Amino acid sequence: xxxxxxxxxxxxxxxxxxxxxxxxxxxxxxxxxxxxxxxxxxxxxxxxxxxxxxxxxxxxxxxxxxxxxxxxxxxxxxxxxxxxxxxxxxxxxxxxxxxxxxxxxxxxxxxxxxxxxxxxxxxxxxxxxxxx
Amino acid sequence: xxxxxxxxxxxxxxxxxxxxxxxxxxxxxxxxxxxxxxxxxxxxxxxxxxxxxxxxxxxxxxxxxxxxxxxxxxxxxxxxxxxxxxxxxxxxxxxxxxxxxxxxxxxxxxxxxxxxxxx
Numbered sequence: 074x075x076x077x078x079x080x081x082x083x084x085x086x087x088x089x090x091x092x093x094x095x096x097x098x099x100x101x102x103x104x105x106x107x108x109x110x111x112x113x114x115x116x117x118x119x120x121x122x123x124x125x126x127x128x129x130x131x132x133x134x135x136x137x138x139x140x141x142x143x144x145x146x147x148x149x150x151x152x153x154x155x156x157x158x159x160x161x162x163x164x165x166x167x168x169x170x171x172x173x174x175x176x177x178x179x180x181x182x183x184x185x186x187x188x189x190x191x192x193x194x195x196x197x198x199x200x201x202x203x204x205x
Numbered sequence: 206x207x208x209x210x211x212x213x214x215x216x217x218x219x220x221x222x223x224x225x226x227x228x229x230x231x232x233x234x235x236x237x238x239x240x241x242x243x244x245x246x247x248x249x250x251x252x253x254x255x256x257x258x259x260x261x262x263x264x265x266x267x268x269x270x271x272x273x274x275x276x277x278x279x280x281x282x283x284x285x286x287x288x289x290x291x292x293x294x295x296x297x298x299x300x301x302x303x304x305x306x307x308x309x310x311x312x313x314x315x316x317x318x319x320x321x322x323x324x
Contacts (some may be wrong), residue, residue, distance in 0.1 A: 087262060143297060147297060147299045148256060148274070148299065149255070149257055149299075150258045176259050179252070179269070181266040
């Protein structure tokens, strides 16, 4: 059986990303291991699942990453999607904290979604499954 | 490209001409003659200023239109040519906006009587 243990987003600056993903999104650091140079193996988890999937905040140093991220952001494509219980509450809380949303909560049938800018070069989607 | 009543003497770009003169362009009819493009206009009417991704998601989830991103992008180009959609770049984002201005030309050409006035 193969399990998903780590997934990643490329972040422009790992320190800034750590602040955004912990202080604003509410995740907790799981691993923070120095690699070569200034790069770190930096992962966070949701307090709702401390032993669940880790999100790797991956350095953007490779020259292909910049154009890749820019193209995704231009067309509004999220780099990752996270689940929430109450999207409107998260939207209100994060907006009050200064987070920029490019899409407010929008009803898409089985889900309500919103899209925010993580300030590290990515769009992140928040999704709430609606009871069918 | 054929435009009805095209005034050749005006050194204006197509979009400017479409948006700011009272003449009807054939492009507008072509743009409206497609169900997906009409659905795009519906969704921009619902919320103006959307990314390509949001429009694609809405077309899939709300209209059951499984158009590819490339196809939606081409539809948007047709709507842009007709002046019905404008693209706004804001930093790294790209948003699409609805402009119903070109539709005014249709009602000007074939005025709609007030209700109760119909023969």
